[in-house]
Structure formats: C-alpha cells, structure tokens
Amino acid sequence: MERYKDLLAQKEQLEKLIAEARKKEAAAELERVRESVAEFGFTPEDIFSRRHRNAGLPVAPKYRNPETGETWSGRGRTPHWIKDQDLERFRIKE
Template sequence: MATYQELLAQKESLEKQILEAKAREKAEGVAKAKAIIEQYNLSASDIFNRKGPAGSRGGKVAAKYRNPNTGETWTGRGKAPKWIEGQNRAQFAI
C-alpha cells in the first residue's frame, strides 16, 4: 500500500500531466478551428451570429404603460411601479 507522501507525489504528477494534456488539446482545437475558418472564409459574425429566440433576448421592449402625471413608462415586465400597482392598467395603456 502506498504511503501518504507517495500518493501526494502521484497526485502532483497527475495534475501536471492533466495541465499539459489540456494545453496540448486546446492548441490542437484552436488549430483545427483556424483551418476550418480559413477553408470556408468564415467571419466572426458567421460563427457567433445568434438567430432566433436565443438571439432575441436582452433587447429593448416597447413601453406598454405611461404615467400621465410624470410621463414615466413601463413595459409591463418585472415588478410593477408604484404608480400603477393595484390599479386598472387599461387606463395607463399607450
């Protein structure tokens, strides 16, 4: 049975091997990606362009309600502002 010190030495050796393998495989992956990008003349927008529902998140949403006293608007998303809480929202619709 291995001693504690021997196991620690093995662990250190394995961690070093893991880091080396990770760096080597990462470099290979980058080289493959560069070759494909060059082969097909791809641009960053070709690769990272988000289309559909996943790409539409985070955009601005049109306001649905307006406070007639201050002109403040609210999209109807998230927590309702105090000026519209508990009231009929139809009267504030834009």
Template sequence: MTTYKELLKQREALEAQISDARQRELSDAVTRVRGLIEEFGLTAADVFPPARGRGVSSAKGGKVAAKYRDPATGATWTGRGKAPKWIADQDRTQFAI
C-alpha cells in the first residue's frame, strides 16, 4: 500500500506530464490550423462569423410615443401598462392623439 506522500508525488508527476502533453498537442493543433488558413486563404470572418441575436435589442427600453392625451390636464399615456385613472373605464378613442 502506498502512503499519502507517495501519492502526492505521483499526482505532481502526472500533472507535469499532463501539462507537457497539453502543450505539445496545443502546439501541433495551432500549426495545423495555421496551415489550413494559409492553404485556403481563410480570414477571421470566415472562421468566426459574427454572432447573431446576441446584441441588445434597439427597441428594448426605448421610448414610445404617446397615443392618448387627457384634454383637461394634458397628461399623456402610451397605451402600455396599467391605464391611468383619467382614461380607465372610458372609450379611449376620444383621447387618441
């Protein structure tokens, strides 16, 4: 049976081997990729096209034009959310802008 210290030394040796193997394979992969890029004349845009749908929507959080105006006070409402008291339970066509 191996001791705790021996196991730690084995782990350190394995981690060093793993790191070395990763560096070798990474270097080989980069060399192959560079060769393919050169062979086919690829650009960064060819390999990494712009992402779609990740940007912030321009409509999100934007201001909306008012659709209704209270003739008595001049207050306006966009028609979104809870209706204000001055237009609630009334025909909205008479308040349309």
C-alpha cells in the first residue's frame, strides 16, 4: 500500500509541475501572438472567422433546363430534371 501512496504523491507533484509549465509556456505564446497581431494589424475576424469571404454568396448557374428554364449551379443536390443525364446537354454556354 505504501507504494500506491508514493505514486499518488508523485502524481500530485507532477500535476503541479505540468500546470506551472503550461502557464509559463502559454504566457510566452500569448505574448508572441499579441506581437504578431500588433505587427500585422489582424482583427478578431481575421483570427477567429471560420467562414470564407465568399461563403453564402450566390453562384452563377451552369446548367439550364431547356423546357422550363430552371437553372442549377452544379452545387448541392442534383435536380430531378438533370439526374442521370449527360450534363453537357444542359450546360449554359458563356
């Protein structure tokens, strides 16, 4: 049983050392990030934005149904009128 208690004490000591090292390294890394932000003028949106600049903007249609005039950009679900058919037949010529 003595060995178990020794190991727990070692674990506690290691956890303290780990916490101290993490705190020290995190502070140094945060300072490096702050310097980069100041140097390059980054904004919070530059750093934390997950969206692409063009995300959500409509895309020009690439295919047109000659019978109804419906269009499809080539993204998302394939419309029923073009499914299992030659796409070139419906391609909009530019």
